[in-house]
Amino acid sequence: MNFVGDLFLLLGALFTFLGAMGLIRMPDVYSRIQAGTKAVTLGLLSILLGVALHQPEWIPKLLIIALFVLLTNPVGSSVLARAFLRSGIKPVKGEER
Amino acid sequence: MSFSLLQMVALLLLGMAVILSVIRFLIGPTTADRIVAADTVAVIATGGIVMLTLMLESALYLDLALLFGMLSFIGVVVLAQVITAPEQDQQETS
Numbered sequence: 001m002n003f004v005g006d007l008f009l010l011l012g013a014l015f016t017f018l019g020a021m022g023l024i025r026m027p028d029v030y031s032r033i034q035a036g037t038k039a040v041t042l043g044l045l046s047i048l049l050g051v052a053l054h055q056p057e058w059i060p061k062l063l064i065i066a067l068f069v070l071l072t073n074p075v076g077s078s079v080l081a082r083a084f085l086r087s088g089i090k091p092v093k094g095e096e097r
Numbered sequence: 098m099s100f101s102l103l104q105m106v107a108l109l110l111l112g113m114a115v116i117l118s119v120i121r122f123l124i125g126p127t128t129a130d131r132i133v134a135a136d137t138v139a140v141i142a143t144g145g146i147v148m149l150t151l152m153l154e155s156a157l158y159l160d161l162a163l164l165f166g167m168l169s170f171i172g173v174v175v176l177a178q179v180i181t182a183p184e185q186d187q188q189e190t191s
Contacts, residue, residue, distance in 0.1 A: 009148065
């Protein structure tokens with residue numbers, strides 16, 4: 001059980017790292033929001049699952065954190081993207097970068 | 098305080114993710130890139146606090162992670178309002 005929890009922790013950290021790498025490599029700010037929000041949210045949920053496999057008595061608090069992250073993280077990124085679009089930042093199209 | 102090898106590797110990956118986001122924060126061409134990088138750093142820090150909870154074996158830090166996530170969400174919403182504010186002023190005056 002501890003080994004499976006460690007595997008989920010490693011998977012979550014890997015997805016978080018890939019999200020941060022997408023933050024570096026993506027061409028414009030909208031795709032950076034996608035990379036920085038979706039992958040990092042998945043990584044955080046996987047880390048929470050790994051901690052829940054290690055310590056089963058913490059599951060209620062971990063569930064609250066997971067629900068909160070799952071609700072607020074996409075809302076935050078959507079609010080940011082709307083704000084960028086309204087303040088006049090154009091998305092990059094096609095091959096230009 | 099107990100570490101296994103996989104947990105060490107996971108912490109290393111989280112630290113490298115924070116470093117990459119801080120690089121984007123430093124070289125980001127516009128303010129929007131810096132805001133996105135700061136938001137990502139906050140979410141990664143929430144995950145780091147949860148892993149710290151596991152290693153210190155004290156459930157107190159879970160409340161800290163929840164509070165940190167809440168504050169970062171409020172900060173992101175306030176920053177979005179700040180970005181759109183000059184646009185609204187121009188629309189009102191014109």
